[in-house]
Amino acid sequence: MLADLSLRWKIPLRVMGAVLGTALAVTAALVTREYDEMRQNLDAHGKSLARVLANTLVTPVLHDDIWRAYEILQSARDPTAIAPELQADVVLVTDADFNVFVSTRPKEFPIGSSPASRGGVYGRLRAALVKTKATEQQVIEPADSVHYFVMSPLVADGVALGHVILGYSKISFVPRFIGLVGQAAFVTLLVLVLILPFSWFWARRTGEPLVALADAMRRVPGDLEVARLADLPKSGDEIGQLGNAFRRMVGELKHKQELEDQMLVTERLAAVGRMTAGIAHEINNPLGGMLTAIKTYQRHGAGDPLANQTLSLLERGLTQIRHTVAALLVETKLQDRPFEPADIDDLLILVEAEARARSVTVVTESPLQRALPLPATLLRQILLNLLLNAIAAADEGGRVRLGINSGDGMLRFSVCNDGKHIPDEQMAYLFEPFVSGREKGYGLGLWVVYQIVQQLNGGLSVDSEPGCTTFSAEIPYVEN
Numbered sequence: 001m002l003a004d005l006s007l008r009w010k011i012p013l014r015v016m017g018a019v020l021g022t023a024l025a026v027t028a029a030l031v032t033r034e035y036d037e038m039r040q041n042l043d044a045h046g047k048s049l050a051r052v053l054a055n056t057l058v059t060p061v062l063h064d065d066i067w068r069a070y071e072i073l074q075s076a077r078d079p080t081a082i083a084p085e086l087q088a089d090v091v092l093v094t095d096a097d098f099n100v101f102v103s104t105r106p107k108e109f110p111i112g113s114s115p116a117s118r119g120g121v122y123g124r125l126r127a128a129l130v131k132t133k134a135t136e137q138q139v140i141e142p143a144d145s146v147h148y149f150v151m152s153p154l155v156a157d158g159v160a161l162g163h164v165i166l167g168y169s170k171i172s173f174v175p176r177f178i179g180l181v182g183q184a185a186f187v188t189l190l191v192l193v194l195i196l197p198f199s200w201f202w203a204r205r206t207g208e209p210l211v212a213l214a215d216a217m218r219r220v221p222g223d224l225e226v227a228r229l230a231d232l233p234k235s236g237d238e239i240g241q242l243g244n245a246f247r248r249m250v251g252e253l254k255h256k257q258e259l260e261d262q263m264l265v266t267e268r269l270a271a272v273g274r275m276t277a278g279i280a281h282e283i284n285n286p287l288g289g290m291l292t293a294i295k296t297y298q299r300h301g302a303g304d305p306l307a308n309q310t311l312s313l314l315e316r317g318l319t320q321i322r323h324t325v326a327a328l329l330v331e332t333k334l335q336d337r338p339f340e341p342a343d344i345d346d347l348l349i350l351v352e353a354e355a356r357a358r359s360v361t362v363v364t365e366s367p368l369q370r371a372l373p374l375p376a377t378l379l380r381q382i383l384l385n386l387l388l389n390a391i392a393a394a395d396e397g398g399r400v401r402l403g404i405n406s407g408d409g410m411l412r413f414s415v416c417n418d419g420k421h422i423p424d425e426q427m428a429y430l431f432e433p434f435v436s437g438r439e440k441g442y443g444l445g446l447w448v449v450y451q452i453v454q455q456l457n458g459g460l461s462v463d464s465e466p467g468c469t470t471f472s473a474e475i476p477y478v479e480n
Contacts, residue, residue: 012203019199020192027188034180043150045086046166047137049076050152054164057093058156061101066111069093069102077104089147090167096160098126121145129163146170213243220250264451279350291318338371339379339411344404347380351387360394362387365403372411374477378452383413385445386471390417393469409479414472422464430462 053076060069073091091104098116103109116126121142128140129151141148147167154161234240294315298308344367355362383402390400394417404413422430430446449471453460458475 012200015199015203016196019195023188023192023195027184031177031181031184035177038177042086042168043139046088046150046168047139047152049088050137050150050164050166052076053091053093053166054152054154057164058154058161061093061095061154061161062156066102070106073102073104087172088166089169089172092165092167093154093162094165095162098129098163101162121147125149125151125165141170209240209243213246216246216250220253264448287318291315294318337376339368339374339376340371341368343376343380344368344383344402347383347387350384351391354388355391355400358391358394359397360391360400361398362391362400362402365401366405368404368406370406372406372477373479374411374456374475378456379411379475382449382452382473383415385449386415389445390415390469390471393417393419395419406477409476411475411477412472414470416468416470418467419469421466421469422462427462427464 053072056072057069060066060072073093076091077087088104090109092109092115093101093103094115095101097114099114100109100111102111109115114126115122121144124142125140128138132138136153138151139148140151146169148170150166150168152164152166154163234243294311298311344364348362348364351362354360387400387402394400398418400418401416402413403416404411406412450460453473453475456475458473460471460473463470463472
């Protein structure tokens with residue numbers, strides 16, 4: 001369809017159409033004007049000739065000199081005229097009763113005969129003479145006749161003796177008109193040949209910035225860097241201003257994308273940090289007990305040198321382990337190992353301290369039975385965020401349920417808490433960054449969860465009503 005045509009073709013075609021339409025309109029106006037001037041010249045010539053003949057034929061008509069009148073009519077015709085369309089096709093001289101006195105066609109209009117007896121157009125000429133003053137000049141153009149007529153009265157001493165009737169062919173100037181049209185068409189074609197290439201080039205140059213801008217816009221948001229480096233117009237007109245606005249928009253989008261990536265990494269590091277803190281806490285407890293036991297034995301033991309030497313070695317080793325755990329570095333590299341049932345147990349241990357602090361009971365329903373070919377690091381981060389959010393949202397002494405099952409190539413899990421439900425006005429913005437329903441929250445946890453689920457080609461949904469707010473996720477996997 002023409003509406004779907006590229007601007008690199010649409011603009012030149014429209015410009016060429018405008019140029020062609022303008023040229024044709026100007027040509028038509030000029031031809032129409034020339035046609036009107038030809039008709040006006042013919043009317044003026046006919047009226048002038050009719051008046052001259054009427055004045056010249058008064059004397060022959062008064063003296064009934066038919067031969068002299070015929071000579072006058074013949075002298076008025078020029079067979080070698082430069083403009084043959086100005087020559088009358090038929091000339092009639094009639095008396096006051098519309099009977100032929102003399103004519104240029106004596107066989108067709110005999111002397112003394114009445115042209116009105118032929119009926120048709122000549123009958124209407126007779127009727128027109130009756131309706132108007134006998135001394136007025138008239139131009140009559142019957143629609144059903146190939147002639148149009150100029151009638152001028154023969155007047156002597158205020159008395160109408162008859163009329164001079166000139167009949168001109170309507171198609172007499174058609175050849176000249178056709179020649180005029182041919183000349184105008186040639187000039188128009190010559191002008192188009194000269195103008196159209198320039199118009200096409202100019203229109204293509206005009207459309208190129210818009211085409212470049214459209215190509216760059218198609219890169220958004222998939223390839224912002226290519227869109228930012230696109231060769232866009234830098235002029236001060238509207239197209240240049242649009243290009244500048246697009247560059248600013250792409251810059252802002254790229255900056256926003258970078259911020260989102262940074263926030264995602266930050267939240268992942270924060271989640272890993274919380275998990276590391278939990279692990280360090282669980283390791284430090286038995287380490288502290290073992291170190292305490294060693295110190296107690298050293299203080300109250302039997303004092304065996306070999307035992308003391310062994311215990312000193314163990315103490316140094318355990319102390320080194322404790323320091324290493326305390327200075328544990330955050331590992332951000334994703335671990336490419338399958339998600340196992342043991343990961344669920346780890347997550348429950350990590351959130352146990354938070355749950356105990358709020359007297360919240362965490363219950364697991366339908367625990368995972370086997371390992372799944374999904375990245376354990378990402379799934380642990382999703383579940384850890386959802387569990388911590390659920391524990392924080394649950395009532396004091398409340399309950400959090402974790403349901404998880406797999407089958408048909410899909411891992412499904414849900415986390416439900418019995419705290420306050422989420423208002424409808426917050427539901428539309430729940431997974432946006434920096435939107436938090438808690439005073440101490442940063443609004444990044446659910447946004448990170450949503451991003452990871454999308455990265456795994458899964459889906460995330462939430463259903464909230466009084467007494468039960470459930471976050472559910474479905475993540476596909478392919479069996480090895």
